[in-house]
Amino acid sequence: MEARSFDGIVEALRAAVPVLHGAEIPFLLGGSMAVWAYGGPEPINDLDLMVRPQDAERAQQALVDAGFRAEDPPEEWLLKAWHDDVLVDLIFGPRGVPIDDAVIARGNERSIAAIRLRVMALEDVLTSKLLALDEHQLDMAYLLQLVRAVREQVDWDEVRRRTGDWPYAAAFLTLVDRLGISDAGAPSDFRARREPANG
The missing domain is CATH 1.25.40 (Serine Threonine Protein Phosphatase 5, Tetratricopeptide repeat)
Incomplete structure (x- = not known):
């Protein structure tokens, strides 16, 4: 995948988080961006948001209603939405860690880019x-x-x-x-x- 700028990923995060909060959809920041939140290197690809399977379509629709562009991938364990040129993966079935209430509860509350959200353990x-x-x-x-x-x-x-x-x-x-x-x-x-x- 073509690398995106870190600033663009942060902007996508800032756009997505209030939408999901407003729709009352539980979620976690996941992937390399989650590792960054704990002190890791800046990611430059996509943004991973972890949602429960029963919330995935609703999360995608909420983002689309807020101006994101939907994409339906061939994979069966995620949905996608675009914010400008940044791809937001809505992941509900990562290997070995199906997203459920327990996984969300293990997450840690963090303030990132002046936004409060939960970060995957x-x-x-x-x-x-x-x-x-x-x-x-x-x-x-x-x-x-x-x-x-x-x-x-x-x-x-x-x-x-x-x-x-x-x-x-x-x-x-x-x-x-x-x-x-x-x-x-x-x-x-x-x-x-x-x-x-x-x-």
């Missing part, structure tokens, strides 16, 4: 990203950038428990351990130890 973000790795999508370099930036906030034992049976995730976690990025064997209460840099 880091362990949920990383679980979905690691379980999406396969022979066709194996960009471990970018994942390493993400986890290096937020490593002290991650409950690595939890991520390992949830993804270790997937061979691509196990390979990545071995790499993370060998590079000294993870805190393998350390106490697992990492999220309470440090405030996110952008929170």
Whole structure:
């Protein structure tokens, strides 16, 4: 996908959040933008908003009514809407982390670009990203950038428990351990130890 500017993604976020709040649709900021909210690198592709399956069509319609352009993708686990040249993915079925009330409740309230919203828990973000790795999508370099930036906030034992049976995730976690990025064997209460840099 062609890279978008970070400022454009922030503007899309600023446009989408009040629409979804106004429609009373529960959602989370997800994907690389969620990692940024915890102190990760600025994303330059699309914007991921996580919604429950029963809310996805209503969320897309609310955005369309607010001036976004709808797109119906071939994938069965998300819907799409465009804000100018920024693609907003409305994701309801990421691999390994189906979006439900429990996932939304695990999110953390943050103020981002002067907007208050919930951000997907880091362990949920990383679980979905690691379980999406396969022979066709194996960009471990970018994942390493993400986890290096937020490593002290991650409950690595939890991520390992949830993804270790997937061979691509196990390979990545071995790499993370060998590079000294993870805190393998350390106490697992990492999220309470440090405030996110952008929170």
